[in-house]
Amino acid sequence: MWQAVYEELKDEGLEIIAVAFDTAGKAAVEAKIRAADCAERPAMLARLMGWNDDLWARQAPPTYPCLIDEAHVVAELYGMTNVPQGVWIDENGRIVRAAESAGAYDMVHHMNRATFEIPDDAAEAGIAIRDLYINALRDWVRKGASSAYALPANEVRRRMRGPSEADVRAATHVHIGRYLYGKGAIEGAKFHFKEAVRLCPDSWNYRRQSNMLDPQSIGELNAGPDFWEAIDALGGKAFYPAADFSSAG
Amino acid sequence: MRVSTVLYDDRITEGLEAEAIGDQLWLSPAAMTAATGWKLETEGLCKGDACVRTDTQWVDADGRVNLSAFAAHMGQPVTREDAHGVWAFGTSVNARRDALFSLNAPEFTLPDIDGNLHSLSDYRGKKIFMYSWGSY
Numbered sequence: 001m002w003q004a005v006y007e008e009l010k011d012e013g014l015e016i017i018a019v020a021f022d023t024a025g026k027a028a029v030e031a032k033i034r035a036a037d038c039a040e041r042p043a044m045l046a047r048l049m050g051w052n053d054d055l056w057a058r059q060a061p062p063t064y065p066c067l068i069d070e071a072h073v074v075a076e077l078y079g080m081t082n083v084p085q086g087v088w089i090d091e092n093g094r095i096v097r098a099a100e101s102a103g104a105y106d107m108v109h110h111m112n113r114a115t116f117e118i119p120d121d122a123a124e125a126g127i128a129i130r131d132l133y134i135n136a137l138r139d140w141v142r143k144g145a146s147s148a149y150a151l152p153a154n155e156v157r158r159r160m161r162g163p164s165e166a167d168v169r170a171a172t173h174v175h176i177g178r179y180l181y182g183k184g185a186i187e188g189a190k191f192h193f194k195e196a197v198r199l200c201p202d203s204w205n206y207r208r209q210s211n212m213l214d215p216q217s218i219g220e221l222n223a224g225p226d227f228w229e230a231i232d233a234l235g236g237k238a239f240y241p242a243a244d245f246s247s248a249g
Numbered sequence: 250m251r252v253s254t255v256l257y258d259d260r261i262t263e264g265l266e267a268e269a270i271g272d273q274l275w276l277s278p279a280a281m282t283a284a285t286g287w288k289l290e291t292e293g294l295c296k297g298d299a300c301v302r303t304d305t306q307w308v309d310a311d312g313r314v315n316l317s318a319f320a321a322h323m324g325q326p327v328t329r330e331d332a333h334g335v336w337a338f339g340t341s342v343n344a345r346r347d348a349l350f351s352l353n354a355p356e357f358t359l360p361d362i363d364g365n366l367h368s369l370s371d372y373r374g375k376k377i378f379m380y381s382w383g384s385y
Binding site: 002005013014015016017018019020021022024026028029030031065066067068069071073074075076077078079080082083084085086087088089090091092093094095098099102137140141144153156157160162163164165167168169171172173175176179180183185188192195205208209211212218220221222 | 254256258259261326327328330332333335337338339340341342345346348349350352353354355357359360361362367369370372373374375376377378379380381382383384385
């Protein structure tokens with residue numbers, strides 16, 4: 001769906017890079033692209049993702065690079081803890097917005113857990129959040145450093161999730177987990193991903209990956225009891241804290 | 250115990266001449282360089298322009314290098330998996346934090362679905378919106 005945004009802005013200097021945090025690699029990504037259950041319920045998916053009618057009508061297969069990150073390296077480098085999160089990098093390779101929700105609404109707190117149905121007010125809120133994010137992206141592409149959404153360096157740093165000792169240790173477990181997965185040692189891989197979750201409990205990437213290492217689960221959506229249990233453990237806290245555009249403009 | 254594999258950041262080296270003694274991993278100088286890129290020179294352990302003076306405890310009588318002691322000196326986290334003979338050495342929290350807070354977007358190279366490699370720096374000169382996703 002980002003393809004519609006790419007088509008619109010690529011001639012104005014925007015590049016999009018998608019990074020899939022998937023230890024099962026190509027097999028998982030290809031399974032997801034087929035995604036039969038979503039294809040059969042397109043209206044549900046549009047509501048879930050918060051794409052407005054215009055963007056949804058313009059959807060197309062991506063022509064920008066879609067990369068596969070089996071060891072979650074980019075998550076480690078950029079402090080990304082969930083999907084989708086976005087990072088903005090300017091022409092000089094400087095980060096002007098650090099990892100934050102890429103316009104996703106906190107739908108997990110509003111949807112029906114069995115049917116994925118979403119009430120109208122939540123669907124509207126989802127579209128509003130997505131539109132806000134995309135409009136900010138358009139503004140930055142067109143105005144560059146003078147866009148209010150390209151943050152000053154100190155503000156970028158203030159919003160960053162700095163790495164902790166536990167984070168860098170968790171990353172070593174993820175590297176071992178990914179290595180063992182590649183060797184077919186699935187139980188060993190699970191053990192090390194669970195260790196990463198224990199050390200870095202706020203990483204939804206590690207948590208959801210750890211639940212999806214069985215070969216038969218490739219490409220499935222991780223929305224089982226363990227996922228909802230973790231959502232419940234948030235209390236009222238956001239799964240997708242909205243990107244903060246308040247101090248801008 | 251013989252160790253066959255060292256993961257050093259995202260570098261994977263298998264079939265290494267290495268020996269774990271207690272919680273210390275000893276490598277031949279050649280294996281050390283193969284696994285980590287650090288080379289034993291007269292000035293110390295060197296990689297590119299960087300040299301770290303070698304502590305006497307880091308090299309034994311046979312000339313083997315203690316990677317665990319070096320990693321501890323560098324502040325690197327270490328995790329071992331004895332059942333499969335794998336040791337993973339990560340990046341120190343200080344190095345990771347300094348890199349991120351410099352605001353210079355950390356470089357990486359990853360394959361696309363067809364196996365073609367892409368580096369972030371290939372796209373320098375454009376505004377980049379990078380987003381994460383997962384099949385789960």
